Amino acid sequence: MFDSANIIVGLEIGTSKVCAAVGELNENGALSVIGIGQARSRGVRKGEITDSSLAEEDIRNAIVEAEQMADVEIRSVYLGVSGNHLRGFNNHGVHPVVSADREINEDDVQDVVRNAKAVNLPAENYVVHAIRQHFTIDGQKGIQNPVGMLGARVEVDVHVVHGNLNRIRNSIRTVKGLQLEVEEVVFGGLASSLAVLNNTQKELGALVIDFGAGTTEYVVYNNGVVKHTGVLAVGGDHISNDLAYGLKLPLGRAEQLKIEQGGAMMDEALRGKNIALANEVGLPSRTVNCDHLRRIMSLRIEETLQLIDQDLARHGLHEYLRAGVILCGGGARIPGIQDLAERVFQMPVMLGQACSINGLSDALKQAEFATTIGLVKFGSLQQKGKAVRGGLLSGIKDTIGALIPGRRG
């Protein structure tokens, strides 16, 4: 009933949830989300699969739910990856134009990007993305699309995101175990940024922070391209663990308390106040000091944001962020996090919403779906890119097969 070529599925195997979204690309190139499926994630810590059989079960449940809602059979996915092992840096590639007429063609572009990707990395590393920034032709900088231009020497700047081969393989293998193809692996933070930023924000310069349960991912754009990426293996789980430790509560209760009573900012009005915890059978009722709760949370969130701020400072990126900071991921729901982030970054902070996709109900615009929706968007850009050759992101599908030898059917 659907042409499967027009069906694009994003899959995020998050620390708190596994989420799959089905997008449909119509003849006019408009993208609609027609199905979504979710499962609580039990086999993931800090963005990486630690129990593949649990993860497999959770992925299956999310996929089945999405299939039912969209009424399609899912065969392949764009897979989000995260974890402390992912790193980003900028690199440069050079390529002499060899054609007699010196007209730069698509092959020259592929070659120069390949050169930029040929990074001297240890063998256990895998390049997830080599995102084109700008081309330079015979010294002239800032060229977006060199195809058809004349020149003897073409250069390119790319942002490379790489990670540990075995860990990425591990995610792919788990997905493939469910008879699903992996179209491409995508850095989760990059996907989120595609979901929540519009073109103006990318041009002006923006920082997107996806504050998840096990990892916090961030991406910096300027002049329409990705300038910087990063991952911290710190997230909402750390807040809960801190609260469990500091307030002497079981982890489950701490998590619940965080969501029901948490906040990122200290509040004078809470000083000396207590929260009575619901009675459990046979347990004495307990109270928790509101001030302690807030202080523990606030310190953790502030520190996490500060670590990002310091990283930006090290790379001299602050001045590029004219559109400010956009928060997404479940952590964006923490009351007061916007204010706290404004204090840390000293610039305007907004809450991100997945945008420019049709059919998104308000529920899907929620901050924690940014990655999954962004994966669908990434997929659609790749599909369109295939049609017109050369998109924002270089295709790497061919290399995925090489990751899992002998299993690509």
Add this chain to the structure above:
Amino acid sequence: MSTSDTGGLVNQALSVRVFGVGGAGGNALTRLLLNPPGDARLTVMNTDSQALNASPVPDKHSLGATDMRGLGAGGDPAMGQAAAEADEAQLREMCQGADLVFIVAGLGGGTGTGASPVIARIAREAGALVLGVVTLPFDCEGSRRRKQALLGLEHLKAEADGVVCLPNQKVFKMIDENTSLADTFEFTNELIADGVRGIWRLVTQTGLINIDFSDLRSALKGRHAESFFASAEATGPQRAKEIVEKIMSSPLLEGGEMLTGAQSVLVSIMGGADLSMAEVNRIMEQVNRRAEGAHLILGAAIDSHYNQRLSVTLVASRFQVDAPASPDTIETQRTVAEDAPEMETHFLKRQESVQHTQRFVAPPPELSAEKTQELLQARGLVGGGRRRKSANAFQQQLPLEVVSKGRFEKSEPTIHKGEDLDVPTYIRRGILLN
């Protein structure tokens, strides 16, 4: 209380065996016999039949009796090892059904040093949790004994679940320097007996706060811990404060410094009916402050004989980061092992304040003041003779949750510029709540 696989296990039903191996081990058991830990079964083992016969401990086993003819191992650990191996079948028999086995020995001679690792292996294979409680020789005993002892310690650590270590030399700091060698040994023996009692109490006694045997097991199991311990007693209104000071100033814990690098700390508190939860909290707060980042395991029990008295035993453990040394790698490790364990400790302390192995886990929740009151009142209603039974009743009323695994137990620590971000921010920033 964690309702883990051993959740149904009643503490009293634990079968505990204490083996005193070699001369020093036997002597320590003599002290333990004066105030034995409940119904733990004590057995002395030696290659030296004369020493064995002289022991007041009734249960004796002559190690390698057929080959050694009861003449002792003459300071050669290979002899001690061979003797224990020759008796493997009998030793296995003795370990049958035991849940917890203590192996008490003085390292440095032939029997204790050579036989203990063998006995530890056999006991472990029989399914018991095995804890070694051992001394290291005095400096004046010479470097040969010392090397032999450290080598034996490595072997024992590889076989036992945990080894509590008491360097005899440190005892010198606790006693008058004119004390005779015999009295010094006696003093050490008493410390060892205290250690065994404290740990035993921790896992077997039911009381205000119970430690599940499975918690101890999971704290030590398979991690080849090396542990140091200290005990103290105090009376009077300031006893909680005093006892902490005593413990922290104990040379055995290097003035509390041992706690800084510890990954887990077991605290056993014993008091009379007057023991208050506030006191328990005060002690734990102090321990917590010094052992930041350690997994704290607390047990508190009430013994009617303890009126006015408060006694605390604390065992600080650090886990071996590397795989345990296998016998063939021992030789190459010798140069490392030659450094005194104290040195190793300092090294670890500095290195591990950036803790790559330390996991931060939520401790058991405290009891509320009301509940404490309730408990203490309930206690008062039952006669002293029925203590155990009543304690059991508390246990049912009080399903304490002991969270023994943190959220990040299974994952790689998040280290950022040498700082372990898994440790709560407020702790790393030294912010006190209150």
